[in-house]
Structures are given as C-alpha cells and as structure tokens.
C-alpha cells in the first residue's frame with residue numbers, strides 16, 4: 001500500500017516537472033518571438049534606457065529607430081510593452097487585429113473605489129459594457145443633430161473666453177497665460193454640455209470646488225507611477241498617487257452627485273428647460289436598483305460625467321495652446337490666417353460654426369497642430385486581450401500596446417519637411433483625422449478611436465478663429481518669434497513646457 005502511495009507521489013512529481021518544463025519552454029518560445037527591443041535589465045527592464053530628460057514619445061522614437069522602426073518591445077519594469085512606430089505597423093494593427101488589441105491597459109491610479117472598469121468608457125475592456133457606453137456617446141452626446149442643437153452653448157462659452165481675456169489683459173495692456181484661459185473655456189463648455197451650468201460662475205462655489213478637484217485628478221493621472229512598473233510596490237502606493245487621486249475623485253463625485261440630485265428634483269417638479277443636456281440623457285438610463293445591460297447606477301453616471309471632463313479639457317487646451325504658439329512662432333502663417341478670417345467674416349460680425357467650412361486655412365492650422373503636437377502621443381494605452389502575431393512577431397496576451405502617433409506624424413518618409421509647421425500641406429491632400437489614414441491619427445483609429453471628433457472639430461476652429469478675429473497678438477517681453485521656447489512636457493497630455501504668454505490687443 002505504502003509503495004503504491006510512493007509511486008503515486010513520484011508520478012505526480014514527474015508529471016508536474018514535465019509540465020513546468022514544457023510551460024517554461026512555451027513561455028521562452030513566446031519571448032523569443034517578441035518584437036525586437038533593447039536588452040532589458042533585471043527588475044527595472046528598459047526604464048534606465050529611456051533617457052529621463054526627454055519626453056517619453058521622443059526617447060521611444062529614438063529607440064525604435066535602432067531596435068524596431070515598425071514594432072518594438074520595451075520592458076517598463078515588469079510591464080511588457082509593444083510600441084508601434086510606423087504607419088505600416090499601425091495599419092496592420094487597426095486593420096487586422098483591431099478587436100484583439102482593443103483592450104485597455106488600466107494603470108494603478110485608475111483602479112479604485114470609483115474609477116472601476118465598469119462605469120468608465122476610457123478604461124472599460126472591450127465588451128458589452130464598453131459597447132453600451134460607446135453607443136450612448138455616439139448616438140446621444142456627439143451625434144450631429146445634438147451638436148447642432150447645442151451650437152449656442154459653444155458660442156456662449158467662446159464669448160466668455162473673449163470677455164475674460166479682454167478683462168485679464170486690461171484691454172490689451174498685460175500679457176496672459178493663454179493655456180489657462182483655454183482650459184477654463186474647455187471646462188466651462190463641458191460643464192454646460194453636461195449640466196447646463198456655468199461651473200466657473202463666480203457665484204457657484206461648488207463649481208469652483210469641482211474644478212479644483214477635477215484639475216488635481218488630471219495632475220495625478222499625468223504623473224508616472226512606479227507602482228505600474230513594479231507591481232510588487234502597488235500595495236505601498238509609494239508616491240501616494242492612488243490615494244490622493246481617490247480622495248479628489250471622491251470629493252468631485254460628491255459635488256457632481258449634488259448637481260445630479262438637483263436635476264432629479266427639478267424634473268420631478270417639472271421645471272421647464274429649453275433643451276436636453278447630457279445629464280438628461282444619462283438620467284433616462286438611470287436605474288439604481290436594476291444595474292444591468294442597459295441601465296446605469298448613480299455611481300456609473302458620476303463616472304461618465306467625470307470622464308467627459310478629464311477626456312475633454314486637457315486635450316482641447318493642449319491643441320489650442322500649441323496652435324496659438326505655432327502661429328506666433330511662424331508669423332507668415334499667422335498673417336495668412338488673419339487674411340482668410342478677414343475675407344470671410346466681416347469685422348463687426350461674429351465668427352460662428354457655420355463659417356468654418358469656408359475657412360480651409362483655419363482647419364488646416366488645426367490639423368497641422370495635431371500632426372506635430374498630438375495631445376495623446378501614444379493614444380490611450382491599448383492592451384492585447386489575447387495573443388496575436390503581427391509583422392511575424394508574437395504579441396502575448398496582456399501586453400500593453402502603445403501607438404507612437406507623435407513619431408508617425410513626423411516620419412520623414414511620409415512627410416516633407418516633417419518638423420516644419422506648414423498648414424498648406426493639408427490644403428492639397430485628402431488626409432484627415434477620422435482614422436482612415438494611418439500616417440495621421442491624433443484621435444486614434446478603429447474601435448477605440450476618440451468618439452468626440454465631431455465636437456472637437458467644431459470647438460477647436462471656433463475658439464482659435466475667434467481669438468484671431470477679435471485680437472491682435474503680440475509676444476510677451478519683446479521675445480522674437482524665432483526665439484520662442486517650443487519644447488514639450490508630458491502630463492496627462494502633451495503640453496508646452498513653457499506656458500505661452502502673449503498680449504491680446506482688442507481689434508477696435
């Protein structure tokens with residue numbers, strides 16, 4: 001009997017060892033088939049090869065030139081990351097593997113009591129829940145009929161932008177930090193689309209508090225977190241990013257919850273309002289007792305509301321600040337745009353969305369800005385939901401996939417004078433940002449592409465065009481256009497390292 005037991009144990013041990021060896025061999029085989037990349041160091045991977053002084057998209061692009069111009073592997077600590085750096089590899093990704101690579105890499109700071117994967121569209125894994133959220137945004141939020149109905153809101157927010165700039169500059173005497181004003185405008189716009197509320201109205205202290213907490217969340221979300229690269233540290237939260245972010249999210253949700261309850265009460269009291277806003281739409285889907293395939297809990301509604309602020313404000317601000325900086329850095333483009341505006345919109349007329357189709361140079365300026373300065377230079381990190389083969393290499397399940405659209409937009413094989421700001425190039429080509437042209441993808445491509453393109457393509461030209469139509473702009477401190485500092489820094493989006501300051505002189 002005992003010898004049978006002994007034999008049994010030996011057999012189990014033998015089979016386990018064989019299985020482990022085979023598994024390891026399969027794992028090694030898979031590792032051997034990974035895309036090329038610099039040799040990783042133990043524990044830290046390639047982190048020290050990234051060059052800390054540079055912005056990550058630049059150092060990734062330089063490494064890609066040496067190790068894998070199309071597709072490259074980098075180990076960020078223990079996080080296996082595949083970087084796509086050419087339009088050919090991007091085409092293969094979005095045409096042939098779009099579904100498998102449509103997962104999301106969710107960073108530590110997003111995993112919390114609130115930012116869970118259920119209620120958020122940005123962090124949701126590809127599947128039923130994401131599909132429902134996505135359908136809601138494309139059919140209810142960013143559909144052209146609703147955007148047409150809300151053009152007065154955007155126009156009002158841009159009027160306020162002009163007014164606040166005029167005031168802050170003392171009618172053309174002082175310089176202003178332009179990015180700050182774009183941020184306020186973008187935030188106020190989303191607040192109005194969501195809640196029909198001016199969150200930045202000096203009378204709304206709750207609005208100002210919400211603004212503060214949302215800003216802090218964006219700041220923490222933009223900080224590199226060592227716990228993402230070394231998961232054994234995640235319980236420690238060594239930089240306190242997760243804890244701080246959750247605190248600010250909790251406060252922001254508390255305030256937004258108040259706005260939501262206010263609305264529920266006013267609809268019970270049948271208070272009349274002119275048009276349906278995003279919150280009205282969300283409340284039609286509210287069902288606290290029956291969270292299910294087509295109903296949202298109050299927490300989910302809170303998450304959706306909050307996500308629109310985080311997704312929409314910094315991206316809009318970054319684009320507008322860079323556009324203004326490039327115009328002031330390149331006086332001939334500035335003059336050309338001014339001339340176009342003067343020809344189409346008379347001096348005492350207001351620039352409106354209906355004019356935009358007749359302003360091709362303005363649209364080209366926005367496109368060229370997004371080519372050189374995509375706010376999300378790696379898109380939002382994707383994740384392989386299963387393993388797949390690309391360009392003859394294996395992308396294992398769970399791998400983080402980054403698409404370096406910054407590098408692709410500056411590829412000298414595609415773009416003539418790739419690093420020069422030349423909006424004219426977009427006057428002669430059909431290339432646009434709707435995800436069909438893999439050499440130019442500031443909004444991404446495929447299933448996870450930005451759902452807000454219809455909104456962004458109205459707001460960006462309207463805000464930029466209006467500021468040029470209403471003011472003449474002079475650089476601060478007598479800086480010459482050629483001497484402007486155009487370096488970049490990376491936060492939640494790609495921003496100008498030195499904030500743009502200029503004096504807005506009102507056009508009488």
Ligand code: HEM
Pocket residue numbers: 121122123134190307308309311312313315316319374375376379380381382442443444445447448449450451452455456
């Ligand atoms: C200049 C303006 C903007 C740019 C350049 C931009 C760019 C992007 C990019 C690159 C992605 C990720 C695509 C991917 O992962 O493949 C994205 C996703 C997203 N954007 Fe935008 N965006 C802008 C404005 C906005 C605005 C104004 C909103 C909302 C008010 C918004 C809402 C979203 C959402 C919800 C997602 C997640 C989509 C998903 O995961 O399925 N974006 N955006």
